[in-house]
Amino acid sequence: MKKKKIAICHYRVGGTDGVSLEIEKRKQILEKHGCEVKLIAGSRxxxxxxxxxxxxxxxxxxxxxxxxGFVYFNRKDLEDDELKRKMNKISDRILNKLDEIQRIEKFDAVLIHNIFSFGSHLAAAKPFAKWVEKHKLPCIATHHDFYWERNEFDIVRNEYVRNYMKKFMPPKSKYIEHITINSLARRELKKRFNIDSYILPDIFNFNQKPWKKDSFNKDPLKELKIKSTDIIVLQATRVLPRKGVELAMDFTKTLQKKIDELKSKKLYNGKKINADPNVILLIAGYTEDMDHDYLLKIKAKAFDDKIHIKFISNVIKANRAYRQRIKIYSLWDIYVHADIVTFPSIWEGWGNQFIEAIFAKKPIVVFEYPVFKEDIKREGYNIISLGDELETLENGLHKAPQENIQKAVQKSIRWLIDKNLNKKLEENFAIGKKYHGYKILEDFLVKKLGL
Structure with missing residues (x-):
């Protein structure tokens, strides 16, 4: 049988964001089945x-x-005709390059991620739709984030942009199979465009070896000047508003106030806490340029609230490496050292870091965002909940009711020193493997691509 050649396309690959991680999973599965996979993405x-x-x-x-293109940004330096011209110019350039790549590679099928659904790059949708049609490429289009899920994309500036989005975001085509990652998105796509889609949530390789301390990853706490007896709270997400990092900070601050209840105790993972521990919040993810203001607010809050916080994205990449004799750790290396994981996202299409914490067998603190309540909660995980209520403060940050924070902290303390906690974490692992193991994605790709 001829080896199939598959393209996977996104704005950016190779990072630790959720879409990049999902793309890497698909690449691994396709290569396992003998496919040749090429990644097409932006220059960064x-x-x-x-x-x-x-x-x-x-x-x-x-x-x-x-x-x-959108009223939210209150920018009008382009007249309607000039906006249209610039969009078409970018679209034409992308299409020409895609055509040249297809001339070279002659792909049998293409996997497209977010390009037909993400509002930040309008001009990219049209060339990919035309490319698929022109070359009759079987296409699996996965929509991780729809533009209508973000306030900034609510109101378009003019009729051209409105009609463009109706036609290309996403496009209807006999060559395109549409994938949504949660039931809310599937219902809304059907309602808005009468497009049917298949739900394929985030998945994870539960068959890989457990993440453990080894000769490479034994040192990060020491390098970060963190005592081995401190309590480590891991926030593994990127730093952007919808990730709710400020909720993790409120949790950390409140846990620190209750630290006497953990002094000189032994945790579920065998760690012995000394008589003077700190609660350290590790922020592993990076910040996009567009979210720099949010990062500044987070740093100001950390200073004002006297939170022990460390931003470590400079030593975290998708894979282990050395850079100028300095160790660069994978995200998995940091999970090994976490005592508890926070996942306080206000909105997620699904939630990669949730399933990572489940695989890592760590207790997880969750804000119950809509998709969690709709799709994930019913799978039956043991979690520590921050509830589902939020208040937006004057500075734009969010706050959960202090009662909910207190309840989450008290439950966390009970769990952290519960010698039977590992039973709950093993139950979580089994649930995660059942609903989000590689086999779910592998069976889908094998069937749809005829592997």
């Missing part, structure tokens, strides 16, 4: 086989198009 990607400058959504004219 790590590991892309083909880099297209115009696919970057936060550089050049692309953010100018976005900010002129």
């Amino acid at each position: 990607s790590k590991g892309a086989d083909y880099a297209i400058d115009e696919l970057e959504w936060d550089q050049g004219v692309v953010p100018i198009i976005k900010e002129n």
Whole structure:
């Protein structure tokens, strides 16, 4: 049988964001089944086989198009005709490059991620839709984030942008199989466009070896000047508003106030806490340029609230490495050292870091965002809940009721010193493997691509 050649396309690959991680999982599965896989993404990607400058959504004219295309950004430096011209110019450049790549590679099928659904790069949707039609490419289009899920994309600037989005975001085509990652998105896609979709939530390789301390990852706490007897709270997400990092900070602050209840105790994982521990919040994810203001607010809050917090994205990458003799850790290396994981996202299409914590067998503190309540909660995990209520403060940050924070902290303390906690964590692992193991994705790809 001829080896199939598959393209996987996104704005950016090779990072630790959720979409990059999902792409890497697909690549591994396809290569396992003998496919040759090529990654097509923006020029700032790590590991892309083909880099297209115009696919970057936060550089050049692309953010100018976005900010002129939606009323939210209050930007009007482009007249309607000029906005249309710039969109078409970017689209044409992308299509020409895609055509050249297809001439070279002759792909049998293509997997497209978020390009037909994400509001920050309007001009990218049209060339991919035309590319698929022109070359009759069987396409699996996975929509991780729809533009209508973000306030900034609620109101379009003009009729051209409105009609463009109706036609291409997402497009209807006999060559395209649409994938949503949760039931809320599936219902809304059907309601808005009468497009049917298959739900394929985030998945994880539960058959890999457990993450453990080894000769490479034994040192990060020491390098970060953290005592081995401190309580480590891991926030593994990127730093952006919808991730609710401030809720993790309120949790950490409150846990620190209750630290006397953990002094000189032994945790579920065998760690012995000394008589003077600190609760350390590790922020492992990076911040996009567009979210720099949010990062500044988070740092100001940490200072004002006297929270022990460390931003460690500079030593975290998708894979282990050495850079100028300095160790660069994978995200999995940091999970090994966490005592508890926070996942206080206000909105997620699904939630990679949730399933990572389940695999790592760590207790997890969750804000019950809509998709969690709709799709994930019913799977039956043992979690520590922050509830589902929020208040938006004057500075734009969010706050959960202090009663909910207190309840979560008290439950966390009970769990952290419960010698039987590992039974709950093993139950979580079994549930995660059942509903989100690699086999779910593998069976789907084998069937749809005829592998």
